[in-house]
Structure formats: C-alpha cells, structure tokens
Amino acid sequence: MTIEEAKKKALELIKNSKTCVLATVDEGGYPNMRALLNLEHDDLKTIWFSTNSSSTKIKQAEKNEKAGVYFFNEAAFQGLRLTGNIKVRRDQEAREKLWRPGFEMYYPKGANDPDYCVLELQVKKGNYYEGFEKAEFEIN
Amino acid sequence: MTIEEAKKKALELIKNSKTCVLATVDEGGYPNMRALLNLEHDDLKTIWFSTNSSSTKIKQAEKNEKAGVYFFNEAAFQGLRLTGNIKVRRDQEAREKLWRPGFEMYYPKGANDPDYCVLELQVKKGNYYEGFEKAEFEIN
Numbered sequence: 650m651t652i653e654e655a656k657k658k659a660l661e662l663i664k665n666s667k668t669c670v671l672a673t674v675d676e677g678g679y680p681n682m683r684a685l686l687n688l689e690h691d692d693l694k695t696i697w698f699s700t701n702s703s704s705t706k707i708k709q710a711e712k713n714e715k716a717g718v719y720f721f722n723e724a725a726f727q728g729l730r731l732t733g734n735i736k737v738r739r740d741q742e743a744r745e746k747l748w749r750p751g752f753e754m755y756y757p758k759g760a761n762d763p764d765y766c767v768l769e770l771q772v773k774k775g776n777y778y779e780g781f782e783k784a785e786f787e788i789n
Numbered sequence: 790m791t792i793e794e795a796k797k798k799a800l801e802l803i804k805n806s807k808t809c810v811l812a813t814v815d816e817g818g819y820p821n822m823r824a825l826l827n828l829e830h831d832d833l834k835t836i837w838f839s840t841n842s843s844s845t846k847i848k849q850a851e852k853n854e855k856a857g858v859y860f861f862n863e864a865a866f867q868g869l870r871l872t873g874n875i876k877v878r879r880d881q882e883a884r885e886k887l888w889r890p891g892f893e894m895y896y897p898k899g900a901n902d903p904d905y906c907v908l909e910l911q912v913k914k915g916n917y918y919e920g921f922e923k924a925e926f927e928i929n
Contacts, residue, residue: 680812680820
C-alpha cells in the first residue's frame with residue numbers, strides 16, 4: 650500500500666464512519682477517549698467536532714492541545730489514527746460550519762448558544778491500516 | 790445512576806464487546822489509539838491484551854505507562870473509559886493467561902514465541918455513560 654493509496658482509503662473510511670473516537674490528555678497525562686459523531690473534515694488536514702462548552706474534553710483541550718482521533722471499521726479490519734493539535738473554536742465561522750439541523754434539541758439558543766462550541770483538530774500525522782498492511786504519513 | 794450501577798453496566802459492556810480501543814502516549818506526548826481484541830479482564834481492575842513484541846504500543850508503553858482503554862456500543866449510546874498504568878508482561882503466567890487457540894497462526898512458536906507478549910492495564914479511574922447519564926469512579 651503506497652502512501653497515496655493509504656490516504657485515499659483513509660478518506661473513504663472517514664466518509665463511511667458515523668462516529669469516531671477522540672482522545673485528549675487529562676491533567677495527569679492520561680489519554681481520555683470518548684466516541685463522537687463524525688461531522689466534518691477538510692481532506693485529512695482538519696477534523697471538526699462540536700460539543701458542549703462545559704465538557705471535559707474542552708477543559709482538557711484548553712490545557713493540553715495534543716490530541717488524536719481514531720476511525721475504524723471492525724468488520725473490515727480497517728483503522729485510521731490521526732494525531733495533531735486541537736483548538737477550541739467559539740467564533741461565528743466555526744459555529745456555523747458545524748451546526749446541523751436538529752442541534753436545537755441540545756442547544757436551544759442555536760449556533761450562538763453559549764453551551765455550544767467547536768473543536769478543530771489540526772492533523773500532523775496519520776497511520777492507516779487494513780488487514781496486516783499499514784502506512785504512515787505526515788500532513789502539512 | 791449510582792456508582793454501583795455504573796460499575797455493573799460497565800462490566801456488562803466489557804463482556805459484550807468484541808473489540809475496544811487502547812490509547813498509549815507517544816514520544817511527543819500525543820495519544821495514539823488502535824482497536825484491539827477484547828480478551829480478558831479481572832473485574833474492572835485489570836484489562837489484559839496480547840500483541841506482538843515489535844509493535845508501536847509496546848515501545849510506547851515501555852516509555853510512558855499512562856494509558857487508557859475505551860469500550861463502546863454506538864447503537865446503545867453506551868461508553869466506558871478506563872485510565873491507568875500499563876505494564877508490558879513477558880512472564881510465563883501472563884503469556885499463558887492470554888493465550889488463545891488459534892494464536893499459532895500469528896505466533897508459530899506458541900506462548901513462548903519471542904514476538905508474543907502481553908499488556909496489563911492497571912485501572913485507576915473509570916467513567917461510564919449511557920445516554921445522557923454518566924458516573925465516574927475510582928478503582929483501588
């Protein structure tokens with residue numbers, strides 16, 4: 650599997666994933682994971698999430714920006730690990746980019762609800778595997 | 790949900806999970822995830838994995854023992870995050886505890902194959918959620 654093939658397959662895996670796992674690092678240095686809806690990505694460069702402002706992941710991202718995301722298909726034995734730096738975005742552009750119909754259920758005030766905010770993972774490295782083949786790559 | 794209920798549900802989730810996600814921390818401080826077979830656990834205190842000795846997770850665990858494991862059921866909106874310290878075990882007791890029929894396919898020399906080794910996650914903290922309810926607990 651060439652790096653180009655791995656990147657192409659990685660993008661397909663993201664497109665076919667309903668959820669993914671986001672890891673941030675807690676105050677003690679331990680990796681903390683949680684499943685999140687796979688909402689939006691810009692190529693393999695940026696992975697976007699929305700969450701509530703009071704969540705643990707926001708607190709952790711604000712103290713330590715080192716993070717990772719993992720997409721996988723258990724049945725097909727495919728997995729994609731991306732690592733990079735995560736930013737908390739509260740600006741209008743990010744709020745609207747991630748807003749989806751139905752989010753009013755969780756954020757009654759809409760995209761400007763103070764409890765709604767966005768996480769932007771700026772990917773630096775990737776690792777895609779399928780069966781026993783894998784490829785590592787860097788993202789510029 | 791009380792802590793006792795959360796722990797009981799957490800154990801049920803582990804029992805019903807074919808795979809889970811293990812996170813270790815790489816040299817740069819970034820969380821690295823990969824899906825692994827859910828093989829064995831001692832209550833919520835210890836989660837056991839087997840892997841090949843040359844894998845990245847072994848190198849990372851030897852340099853930084855802070856790790857986490859995540860079990861989840863996407864459809865039921867249940868998730869369990871466990872964090873603790875991970876140890877690389879190469880002793881006979883651990884090798885035999887994790888050995889499964891069929892592993893000869895990957896480790897032709899059997900439980901003493903030098904490429905086969907075991908990871909023991911000694912859990913310190915847990916967090917179980919179901920829907921919008923969650924409970925945090927410590928493991929002694």
